[in-house]
Amino acid sequence: MADxxxxxxxxxxxxxxxxxxxxxxxxxxxxxxxSVWWVALSQVFASxxxxxxxxxxxxxxxxxxxGSTYCxxxxxxxxxxxxxxxxxxALVIFPLGPLLTGFLFLPLIALALIPGQxxxxxxxxxxxxxxxx
Numbered sequence: 001m002a003d004x005x006x007x008x009x010x011x012x013x014x015x016x017x018x019x020x021x022x023x024x025x026x027x028x029x030x031x032x033x034x035s036v037w038w039v040a041l042s043q044v045f046a047s048x049x050x051x052x053x054x055x056x057x058x059x060x061x062x063x064x065x066x067g068s069t070y071c072x073x074x075x076x077x078x079x080x081x082x083x084x085x086x087x088x089x090a091l092v093i094f095p096l097g098p099l100l101t102g103f104l105f106l107p108l109i110a111l112a113l114i115p116g117q118x119x120x121x122x123x124x125x126x127x128x129x130x131x132x133x
Contacts (some may be wrong), residue, residue, distance in 0.1 A: 013025055013029055013074075013075070013078075014029055014071040014074060014075065015070070015071065015074055016078070017074055017077050017078070017087060017122075018078075018124075019078055019081070019123065019124050019127075020079075020081050020082035020116060020121075020123050020124055020125075020126065020127050021067060021075065021078040021079060021082060021127055021129055022082065022116065022126075022127040023079075023111075023112050023113070023114075023115070023116070025076050025127065026076075026078070026079045026111060026112055027058045027112045029071070030072070030075060030108060030112070033068045033071055033072060036064055037061070037064060037065065037066065037068070040057060040060050040061040040064050041061060042096055043057040043060075044057045044058055044061055068112065071088050072108070073091070076090035076093060076108065076111055078105075079089045079111040079112075079116075081121075081123035081124075082110070082116035082117065082121075082123070082126075082127060083111075083114055083115075083116055084116075084117045084121050084122075087123075092107075093107045093108065
């Protein structure tokens, strides 16, 4: 039976809370999200102050941030599961963001650097199996 919503889809990587993802997938997902944020933010700064264009870009940026917050949570959730922790610990990262603005990125960067468990764990098989296994 074919797996239609599994680890090979971008939608699964950005939206699902099931399974594990490897560091490279996590880093690529975060890069995509923050690149979209950067484009919208750069348009806000490029717009003339008080113009209708700046209001439009602020609204777009707001929707992007709101929509992508869940994607960041889903990526962190699956990374934590790959490391062997419960994914809901990713919720700790978000309340700290507004309080410790600069420190929000430290846990997100750490998740990209910490290797996952090499074998199966409670959250499934490793994201990438070695040849012959």
